[in-house]
Amino acid sequence: MYHSDIIVIGAGPAGLSAAIRARRVRTYNLLTSSVTIISNSSPGGLADWTKVRMTGDGWSYEKGEVISRLMKDVEDFCIPVIQERVTGVEREGDLFRVTTDKGEYTSLAVVVATGMRMTWNEREFFKKGLFGTLKGYRFMEDHFRELCEREQGKTMVFVGTREMDKTVEFFQEINKGRMDVKRVLDSGDNILGYGDGMVVRTRDGDVRGDHVLIDFESYMLSTYTGDMIACDKDRENFIISRGRCAVDEGLFAAGDVTGPPFSLAKAVGEGTTAGLESYRYAYSKKFNKEAPVFAFYPIHKDGKPTYFQIPELEDRFRPKILGGYEIRGGKIVFRECELDHSEFNMALIEMCDGTRNMGELRRELGDVDPVIRALIHGKDLTVEV
Ligand SMILES: Cc1cc2nc3c(=O)[nH]c(=O)nc-3n(C[C@H](O)[C@H](O)[C@H](O)COP(=O)(O)OP(=O)(O)OC[C@H]3O[C@@H](n4cnc5c(N)ncnc54)[C@H](O)[C@@H]3O)c2cc1C
Numbered sequence: 001m002y003h004s005d006i007i008v009i010g011a012g013p014a015g016l017s018a019a020i021r022a023r024r025v026r027t028y029n030l031l032t033s034s035v036t037i038i039s040n041s042s043p044g045g046l047a048d049w050t051k052v053r054m055t056g057d058g059w060s061y062e063k064g065e066v067i068s069r070l071m072k073d074v075e076d077f078c079i080p081v082i083q084e085r086v087t088g089v090e091r092e093g094d095l096f097r098v099t100t101d102k103g104e105y106t107s108l109a110v111v112v113a114t115g116m117r118m119t120w121n122e123r124e125f126f127k128k129g130l131f132g133t134l135k136g137y138r139f140m141e142d143h144f145r146e147l148c149e150r151e152q153g154k155t156m157v158f159v160g161t162r163e164m165d166k167t168v169e170f171f172q173e174i175n176k177g178r179m180d181v182k183r184v185l186d187s188g189d190n191i192l193g194y195g196d197g198m199v200v201r202t203r204d205g206d207v208r209g210d211h212v213l214i215d216f217e218s219y220m221l222s223t224y225t226g227d228m229i230a231c232d233k234d235r236e237n238f239i240i241s242r243g244r245c246a247v248d249e250g251l252f253a254a255g256d257v258t259g260p261p262f263s264l265a266k267a268v269g270e271g272t273t274a275g276l277e278s279y280r281y282a283y284s285k286k287f288n289k290e291a292p293v294f295a296f297y298p299i300h301k302d303g304k305p306t307y308f309q310i311p312e313l314e315d316r317f318r319p320k321i322l323g324g325y326e327i328r329g330g331k332i333v334f335r336e337c338e339l340d341h342s343e344f345n346m347a348l349i350e351m352c353d354g355t356r357n358m359g360e361l362r363r364e365l366g367d368v369d370p371v372i373r374a375l376i377h378g379k380d381l382t383v384e385v
Contacts, residue, residue: 002106005033005282007098008113009086009228012045014255014267014274015113016070021275022111022282023077025293033282035077036107038100040085041119043071046256047264049123054264066264076335085118087189089229089251094285096250108285109250109278112239113271114225116256117186120193122214129198132214133167140167144174147211155180157200157207159191160215161222167215182209188224226257234259245274250285252278325349325380337378345371352381 008019015037023035037043044067046052054061074081084100089110091097096110122130133140147156156179158168168181175181184191184200184207192201200207222236231247232240238259245252254270256262276296283291291297325334332339332349339345348371351361361368375381 010113011039011043014271017271018275154210157209160218163218
């Protein structure tokens with residue numbers, strides 16, 4: 001038994017897109033998978049606390065729009081978001097063991113979408129003492145000049161990777177001793193968040209200043225978030241994925257953690273690919289055959305479509321009703337589907353409690369397929385173990 005078919009680590013645009021896509025597979029003969037997101041900060045990632053736009057030449061989605069749409073889907077599809085920090089991912093036979101600062105979770109597949117740096121509660125302090133290097137050095141030059149003039153005698157705390165020296169050097173050229181400078185080296189797990197003040201909370205104690213500058217340039221040159229897992233990485237520590245976001249068997253990576261370009265559109269695109277690929281992987285593990293994910297991966301070239309066949313489940317993959325239901329006006333009402341309030345339907349629903357597999361349901365009740373199909377189609381039934 002394991003916790004979730006797929007565990008997605010990180011709740012930025014890449015992780016949210018992966019989780020939604022892995023959960024939301026809408027063809028008639030597919031069982032939806034159980035998906036869990038684990039993220040150390042509230043959902044949104046970097047895209048939620050800076051002014052990030054998903055943009056083309058003639059169109060643009062503002063940050064709030066993209067993240068709020070993704071979050072609505074996460075809620076609609078009942079994807080649990082566990083707020084914990086992942087410290088390690090290890091393979092154990094057929095499963096992955098994901099260790100966090102509070103517990104352990106197991107899954108068939110893992111999607112790593114941890115971005116270029118860990119986010120904490122920065123969004124609470126953004127532009128209230130906390131800044132980030134962005135828009136390039138020309139913009140920073142103007143910003144530093146104005147800040148050093150205004151804040152003489154105060155303290156600036158730089159947070160970044162070991163590559164941050166270049167930014168500090170650049171600041172010092174403009175500063176000319178007017179502001180004090182402190183550095184906090186982000187080594188992947190030493191920063192615990194930010195506090196009023198401005199305080200950088202680290203495992204070694206609080207570092208106080210008047211301003212904090214997060215040096216994104218240094219993270220873009222060398223990241224830490226992939227450290228939790230042993231897999232191929234490039235010289236800058238970004239995870240190397242082969243085609244279709246695959247890193248290793250059952251292991252996928254998406255978004256900034258795979259390196260540049262750092263972009264919302266790329267994160268959503270790779271997240272979508274990693275979500276579908278992890279779904280296909282989990283499905284083939286469970287049913288020992290290719291998932292017929294029509295349109296995304298046409299596979300019925302042999303002219304033998306398997307529409308409406310609901311696969312038998314092995315004992316260890318038990319079905320469970322995901323959404324709650326209520327009884328209204330002679331109908332059993334789910335989130336997306338309604339059934340007649342008959343004795344047969346009630347018996348079936350009560351049996352879908354995670355203790356019987358599909359074969360047992362059929363043996364006990366006869367032809368349950370039309371009802372099961374309606375529940376699956378309405379995304380009210382999932383496979384959960
Ligand atoms: C200042 C700035 C401005 C930007 N502007 C734009 C823009 O205008 N347009 C654009 O397209 N892109 C822009 N970007 C880039 C864009 O924000 C990122 O490419 C995008 O957010 C990447 O998404 P992601 O999901 O890969 O990572 P992130 O958004 O970084 O999300 C990573 C998630 O993983 C979590 N996480 C990390 N480590 C762990 C762990 N160990 N355990 C649990 N959870 C963990 C984090 O808390 C976070 O939730 C900008 C970036 C910056 C820094």
